[in-house]
Amino acid sequence: MSPGATDTRHRELGLTDAEYDAIVERLEREPGDLELAVFSLMWSEHCAYKHSKKLLRKLPTQGPRVVMGPGENAGAVDVGDGLAVAFKVESHNHPSAVEPFQGAATGVGGILRDVFAVGARPIAILDSLRFGELDSARSRYLLEHAVAGIGHYGNSIGVATVGGEIYFEGPYEQNCLINAMCLGVAPQDRLTRSAAAGVGNHLVLLGARTGRDGIGGASVLASAELDAEDESKRPSVQIGDPFEESKLLECCLELLDAGLLASLQDLGAAGLSSSSSEMASKGEVGLDIDVSRVPLREADMEPFEIMISESQERMLCVVEPGKLSAVLALCDRWDVRATEIGEVTDTRRLRVFSGDELVGDMPVEALVDDCPLYDLEPEKPSEPIYSPPPRVIEDDASPGQTLLALLGSSNVASKRWAFEQYDSIVGSRTVRRPEGADAAVLTLEPDGGSRALGVSIDGNGRRVACDPYSGAVEAVLECASNLACVGAEPLGLTNCLNFGNPEKPHIAWQLTQAVQGLADACEALGIPVVGGNVSLYNEGGEGPIYPTPVVGMVGEIPDPERVAGVAFLEEGEQIALLGPFRPSLAGSELEKLRGGLSEGLPQADLALHRDHLARVREAVRGGAVSSAHDVSEGGLACALAECCIAGGIGARVDLAPLLARLGTAVTPEIALFGEGPGGVVVSGSLEAMEGLAENSGADWLIRLGEVGGEALELTAGVATLSLPVEEAKTAYEQALPGRFS
Amino acid sequence: MIRFPGSCDEVDALGACRRFADAELLWHGDRDLRAADAIVIPGGFSYGDYLRAGAIARFSPVMEAVREFALSGGPVLGICNGFQVLCEAGLLPGALLPNVGLRFVCRQVELVVENPNTPFTRACAEGDVLSVPVKHTTGRYYAPEEALDELESNGQVLLHYAEGQNPNGSARDIAGVSNSQKNVFGLMPHPEHAVDPLTGSADGGKLFESLVAHVDALQPA
Numbered sequence: 017m018s019p020g021a022t023d024t025r026h027r028e029l030g031l032t033d034a035e036y037d038a039i040v041e042r043l044e045r046e047p048g049d050l051e052l053a054v055f056s057l058m059w060s061e062h063c064a065y066k067h068s069k070k071l072l073r074k075l076p077t078q079g080p081r082v083v084m085g086p087g088e089n090a091g092a093v094d095v096g097d098g099l100a101v102a103f104k105v106e107s108h109n110h111p112s113a114v115e116p117f118q119g120a121a122t123g124v125g126g127i128l129r130d131v132f133a134v135g136a137r138p139i140a141i142l143d144s145l146r147f148g149e150l151d152s153a154r155s156r157y158l159l160e161h162a163v164a165g166i167g168h169y170g171n172s173i174g175v176a177t178v179g180g181e182i183y184f185e186g187p188y189e190q191n192c193l194i195n196a197m198c199l200g201v202a203p204q205d206r207l208t209r210s211a212a213a214g215v216g217n218h219l220v221l222l223g224a225r226t227g228r229d230g231i232g233g234a235s236v237l238a239s240a241e242l243d244a245e246d247e248s249k250r251p252s253v254q255i256g257d258p259f260e261e262s263k264l265l266e267c268c269l270e271l272l273d274a275g276l277l278a279s280l281q282d283l284g285a286a287g288l289s290s291s292s293s294e295m296a297s298k299g300e301v302g303l304d305i306d307v308s309r310v311p312l313r314e315a316d317m318e319p320f321e322i323m324i325s326e327s328q329e330r331m332l333c334v335v336e337p338g339k340l341s342a343v344l345a346l347c348d349r350w351d352v353r354a355t356e357i358g359e360v361t362d363t364r365r366l367r368v369f370s371g372d373e374l375v376g377d378m379p380v381e382a383l384v385d386d387c388p389l390y391d392l393e394p395e396k397p398s399e400p401i402y403s404p405p406p407r408v409i410e411d412d413a414s415p416g417q418t419l420l421a422l423l424g425s426s427n428v429a430s431k432r433w434a435f436e437q438y439d440s441i442v443g444s445r446t447v448r449r450p451e452g453a454d455a456a457v458l459t460l461e462p463d464g465g466s467r468a469l470g471v472s473i474d475g476n477g478r479r480v481a482c483d484p485y486s487g488a489v490e491a492v493l494e495c496a497s498n499l500a501c502v503g504a505e506p507l508g509l510t511n512c513l514n515f516g517n518p519e520k521p522h523i524a525w526q527l528t529q530a531v532q533g534l535a536d537a538c539e540a541l542g543i544p545v546v547g548g549n550v551s552l553y554n555e556g557g558e559g560p561i562y563p564t565p566v567v568g569m570v571g572e573i574p575d576p577e578r579v580a581g582v583a584f585l586e587e588g589e590q591i592a593l594l595g596p597f598r599p600s601l602a603g604s605e606l607e608k609l610r611g612g613l614s615e616g617l618p619q620a621d622l623a624l625h626r627d628h629l630a631r632v633r634e635a636v637r638g639g640a641v642s643s644a645h646d647v648s649e650g651g652l653a654c655a656l657a658e659c660c661i662a663g664g665i666g667a668r669v670d671l672a673p674l675l676a677r678l679g680t681a682v683t684p685e686i687a688l689f690g691e692g693p694g695g696v697v698v699s700g701s702l703e704a705m706e707g708l709a710e711n712s713g714a715d716w717l718i719r720l721g722e723v724g725g726e727a728l729e730l731t732a733g734v735a736t737l738s739l740p741v742e743e744a745k746t747a748y749e750q751a752l753p754g755r756f757s
Numbered sequence: 758m759i760r761f762p763g764s765c766d767e768v769d770a771l772g773a774c775r776r777f778a779d780a781e782l783l784w785h786g787d788r789d790l791r792a793a794d795a796i797v798i799p800g801g802f803s804y805g806d807y808l809r810a811g812a813i814a815r816f817s818p819v820m821e822a823v824r825e826f827a828l829s830g831g832p833v834l835g836i837c838n839g840f841q842v843l844c845e846a847g848l849l850p851g852a853l854l855p856n857v858g859l860r861f862v863c864r865q866v867e868l869v870v871e872n873p874n875t876p877f878t879r880a881c882a883e884g885d886v887l888s889v890p891v892k893h894t895t896g897r898y899y900a901p902e903e904a905l906d907e908l909e910s911n912g913q914v915l916l917h918y919a920e921g922q923n924p925n926g927s928a929r930d931i932a933g934v935s936n937s938q939k940n941v942f943g944l945m946p947h948p949e950h951a952v953d954p955l956t957g958s959a960d961g962g963k964l965f966e967s968l969v970a971h972v973d974a975l976q977p978a
Contacts (some may be wrong), residue, residue, distance in 0.1 A: 174765020259805030445768040
């Protein structure tokens, strides 16, 4: 008889009967309470990627600039001169849906630790946020507190929050998404791996005391659907202390600089259990841990609680015996708690002691590598998964009214209200602040220098809902295009796959299609995936979220002086559209405002896009353009309006040449408001535009008009509009603050 | 340059100072100011600022030395959290309250130079407009009405926010005030984040330039 049949402890911990049996088989006995708790976390979706691991193998991870690929705390790429840039994006969705301020704050804290765990100094944070529609009081509450939480942590620790994106869609109403990306810079010889090494070396726990906060966060919150009783799960959300982390960060970097650590790992999901077993697994060693030595916030904690607590601001390191006193002294100087809690063994087992008593003894391999992996059973749904959004604009609205409505719609409107709550300049590296350019731009060296990085994070979930494959391809193209607009060449990519319950065939289908799209786009553009995160079970009572692969990219810029911004600058400059842009209303913001949700998006010719992006990048790097702005939500009309608003100057534009190129299937309305990848609006001198056109052919560059006046005057065949820039600006900038008193 | 645990703009401020003169960091536990000619207290969240901004830092050992330095006429510049610390320490009049909007605000603002005849503003002219960013949650300058009148008549308001640019509801648009001797100056905006056109503006450099000119003028020829 299966032991699982009589004993149901494991079900409450989220393990299936078969998984329980597998644990018994590995242990060759029934697990004790502590062992079961540790297994349940290590074998949760969050830690074991049991529904996504096989799929993720499709992503290309190799590239000449990759220094550290997936599997480490963060991936890293070579940026020359002995420097590397480490970066990663991670989700903190379910904690934030339960307690948005701390959920978002600790999401930032966690991704910062991932980056300094590899020895890199964090220099920037970006956030990708999704909420329900702003009409909903819950969405406004989540937005307000999540933004405040991100600001609280990032501002306090002194790492600039330089960019990000926010979308509002009904399917995120119950289950908001909080994805945070961090990047850091390290001398390559300081890059540190997490594999434990050296039998007899000490295991030292750094940072905050361990408390009962966040117990079971990974399994309770992150690996199951949300339900109505989630209020009661607030105690499962961790509490952040950026001041503690600030000391921990400086202390860890100094320890690494001094060459005092053999390896370093942050404590995230599943706390000490996962950090220790993963270090042991990578190092092919064993670890003995004495939980009675762990400094506690509450004296009466059980050994299993100590092992699975997700208290924040803690790191685990391996130290050679001869260096222990130096480590402790340095930690003391930073006022960082450091406690020797165990040692590296050759047993390949994670043995947990409480004083002299052995309270857990598990094979490391079973914990980390033996979790059963599941094949997805994808099936394209025969019925639409999502109901269309409510209609808010009529088909016969004039082009002018339509443009105003789009500029004031929550997804297009300026996110200034949010990003002004973030310190975007600390560190003195920020060359382009949020909404100043399509990607954030940071100097590689502090205090200027000649090289810079471009960074962006992107992913339009509704377009992925329309077409999981093409939508995911577009997320990569969008991010690469944002980088191209600042002259950055992508070096690597990180992603966060936010999806519903993968055990359901239609979600499995979305996930499979989207990962294939990411893989194909990365392959075609030659961008390696250096790390990422998967967040599944994002479903509330009303169904799954839109499938939301979020893509973050880092690129290099040889000369930050030549970075183009969004703004039209000077009267008389020429405006042109670059790229193989073929707009369609499918999946567009206008379609959403009209209450539609298409099935299927046009498929992009990736080779064509690769060439286009390289040309945009070269045009920006060569200094030919004064501004460059990717066409995205709201189409060409919104992109032009954004350039005008940013520059405080009008433009006179006629889309006739675009309509001629696109042919009769594309109506004036589609040309104005349709969306699709591969369009960049640029401005520059007449000579510069002629030069670009000469070198590239008429198909790539279309001249559309010139900068000037106080209104955006736009003609597309029979459709014309004239919108004063001030009016456009009010609609664009007041939409979000107008929702908050 | 004083560094407290939780300071976060000290590296930026150090870099800004070094564009104009030699500068080094002093740890919060130091009592020796190492014969510095001027002291800068940077922005950040000293000791986490969980109690009240600047409330704990004022008790740190280094602040005793800074107090003596200030009382003997040495120039002390407090930026953002440094301004808060100086007010908490009683070296500057008034107090900083939570912003009117109750939210953190990071924004480029324009400052108008009100009094150019101080160690901190001597490289400016009256009425000069400086583009400098602010970033804080607790930056609303407050003092009783009579005290504000006195500050204005004594020329202690060195900088105010340009019309319509007050980001936090500060009384009379005050961005920075000095003590009556004009050797201690605190401001909420961040001049150290305005020393390079590449990252937005170089106008903040005027304040560091002033300080260096002041110190140089005191040196025997």
